[in-house]
Amino acid sequence: MTIWVPQLPSEGVRYRVIADAIALAIQTGELAAGQKLPPQRQLADRLGVTVGTVTRAYAEAERQGRVVARVGSGTYVRGNEAPSGQYFLASRPAEDGIIDLSLSLPPPHPLRAASLGRVLQEIAVEEPLLQRAVExxxxxxxxxxxxxxxxxxxxxxxxxxxxxxxxxxxxxxxxxxxxxxxxxxxxxxxxxxxxxxxxxxxxxxxxxxxxxxxxxxxxxxxxxxxxxxxxxxxxxxxxxxxxxxxxxxxxxxxxxxxxxxxxxxxxxxxxxxxxxxxxxxxxxxxxxxxxxxxxxxxxxxxxxxxxxxxxxxxxxxxxxxxxxxxxxxxxxxxxxxxxxxxxxxxxxxSDDSRVLLDWLIEELGARQRLARERLVGYSLGGRAHGNNLWLPLPEGQRSAILTAALAQRNVLVSSAEPFCVGSEPAPQALRLCLSAAVSREALTQALDTLVELLAEPPAAPWQTL
Ligand SMILES: Cc1ncc(COP(=O)(O)O)c(C=O)c1O
Missing domain, CATH: 3.40.640.10 (Type I PLP-dependent aspartate aminotransferase-like (Major domain))
Incomplete structure (x- = not known):
């Protein structure tokens, strides 16, 4: 079976050039959304590098939001969109089992689509509005x-x-x-x-x-x-x-x-x-x-x-x-x-928007409280009704390792890296978008996974280098 094998430049840190090649292949369409990356050992053999190097490259591509690792299945291209595929993931949570806390989305509520449907129906029968819409x-x-x-x-x-x-x-x-x-x-x-x-x-x-x-x-x-x-x-x-x-x-x-x-x-x-x-x-x-x-x-x-x-x-x-x-x-x-x-x-x-807004505030407050209960003892940042929670990691832990380990367990969060201006160093911290979980149950599950990993820090995926 033919597998995807990139042409690598001879210069550069190996795992980075592989991660760059993955990014380029996604950008050019050589690797399509949903496509499975080659098994790490096979790619390592073809490229003449260690398996650890490929593991690290895949982890880097994942950190950049380009691919996602699924336990027992492999690593898949997330798509050619911005470094997340969260909209797709958010709409297919049950299918792929991923809990995505990496993009700041409002919590889902059926009233959103229902209200939009209602207003579109109203507009559809108002001739002057339709006229204005076409001009x-x-x-x-x-x-x-x-x-x-x-x-x-x-x-x-x-x-x-x-x-x-x-x-x-x-x-x-x-x-x-x-x-x-x-x-x-x-x-x-x-x-x-x-x-x-x-x-x-x-x-x-x-x-x-x-x-x-x-x-x-x-x-x-x-x-x-x-x-x-x-x-x-x-x-x-x-x-x-x-x-x-x-x-x-x-x-x-x-x-x-x-x-x-x-x-x-x-x-x-x-x-x-x-x-x-x-x-x-x-x-x-x-x-x-x-x-x-x-x-x-x-x-x-x-x-x-x-x-x-x-x-x-x-x-x-x-x-x-x-x-x-x-x-x-x-x-x-x-x-x-x-x-x-x-x-x-x-x-x-409409009344719908007021109902939705009241619900939103209550829901965000409840999610913030839930997270703070689960993460008691950590020094957390974020507002009482904000979408996000900021978690500076305990001494000795690294966000790249933790985000990769969380992704292995189907929980996506963001490190500080995408938020850093210029070449400013990134603090070792995670941003959790509590609002993005499809439900409080999903959020609880993700937080439990996080708490477990924080208590028993995972090994660096590149320690075999
Ligand atoms: C601070 C901030 N500004 C702007 C935006 C973009 O907003 P919009 O989705 O309306 O383009 C976001 C989205 O997350 C944001 O967090």
Whole structure:
């Protein structure tokens, strides 16, 4: 039987070049989603390396989210999508037995699909709406939609005026738009040293130099940012997730918010405030767009509240930027499809969305409590109703080993690596997306596996080298 055998460059650390070859083969389609990688011994023989090297390469490919190991079955390609295949996995949990806590998804609830069905049926019989849906609209969104989305945000405790609101295709789009409108290739921007990977990739796509600002238990070290601004040229913009850093969950303290706002005025940089990771209003601090209204863009999305697949979000921006942002949006896609925005506007105004939101908060709180009970004694990060839990590992344990061992047992979590800015060292820690488990039972099962492995740390898969 023919097996997949990559052509390897003669230079480079062997396990890394094999992992790189796997990545490339997936990218080019040579290895297809769902395809089984060759048995490790066979590949080792064909490549003239030890089995340990192939084991380590597979573990690295798994850590990067490209493949998944299934106990007693082998290692499979996860697909050509971003380093996770979580949407597929989340929709097939029973089939493959995987509990995926690696991507920040809202907990599943049948009301999501049911509500969407209801609003689509309503729209389907309203001729004027259908007419509007087939026509080009303004880049910033239909005025009525902007009114309704602003009212919804205000209801959620994020005061917004339709005037300052631009409809986007989700939080990631909001980030890209902000970078596109505010920066030029080669400019410097700054963020927490551990930050949302979507910002890291958007910065790289926009050819920006992303600087990591140190952080501590009060969030971004604003004094360090002030020194950076004083010593070198200030960054063009600073990206923050002040209510909960992703991945650590740390909020930015009120006094640092004020200092950051003052610094933005003093050094004339923009603040891009990301509020996509939803928290109930009582758990949020003062938004930066209130503290520095002329300097801050605020990004929100329906992804964590309603559903990620809708791809509808909002961007609040100061008056002087609105034209620029509209131009950027037009250059990308003319506008956000009004049909989808109409569906979201109806959904958020419905009782269904209130029921869902109440349930969501209760469910997230229960999941956080569940995890904290199971992981008692560990110093954990994360908000009481956040999607994520941050687990710094005990002395002597390594996240690469633990994530690989967990994956062997069908539990997927993320290490700190994807969140690291530039070549900053990754802390030995795990991010667990508690919200992503299909049920509390699945979450309990995953946590039990984690607790077992933490108590008896697994051997490094590469110790035979
Ligand atoms: C902090 C943060 N911002 C933005 C996003 C992207 O949001 P969306 O799915 O609406 O594009 C995410 C998604 O996880 C996130 O965690």
């Amino acid at each position: 080009y609209q303004s880049d910033r969104g239909v005025p009525e939609h902007r009114e309704r989305l602003a009212a919804w945000m205000t209801e959620l405790g994020m005061p917004a005026e339709a005037e300052s609101l631009l409809v986007t295709q989700g939080g990631q789009h909001g980030i890209s738009l902000a970078l596109q409108a505010l920066t030029r290739p080669g400019e410097r921007i700054a963020a927490d040293v551990l930050t949302y990977p979507g910002l890291i990739s958007a910065a790289s796509q926009a050819h920006l130099k992303l600087l990591g600002v140190p952080m501590d238990e009060h969030g971004m070290d604003v004094d360090a940012l002030a020194r950076l601004c004083a010593q070198q040229q200030p960054p063009r913009l600073v990206y923050v997730t002040p209510d909960q850093n992703n991945p650590t969950g740390t909020p930015l303290s009120e006094s640092r918010r004020e200092r950051l706002a003052a610094l933005a005025y003093r050094h004339d940089f923009w603040i891009v405030e990301d509020g996509v990771q939803y928290l109930p209003a009582v758990e949020r601090g003062t938004p930066l767009y209130r503290l520095a209204p002329e300097r801050t863009l605020f990004i929100f999305s329906t992804s964590k509240v309603l559903a990620g697949g809708l791809r509808i979000g909002t961007l609040l921006a100061p008056a002087m930027l609105r034209e620029r942002l509209g131009t950027a949006l037009r250059a990308q896609s003319w506008m956000v499809p009004p049909l989808m925005v109409e569906a979201v506007c109806r959904w958020v105004a």
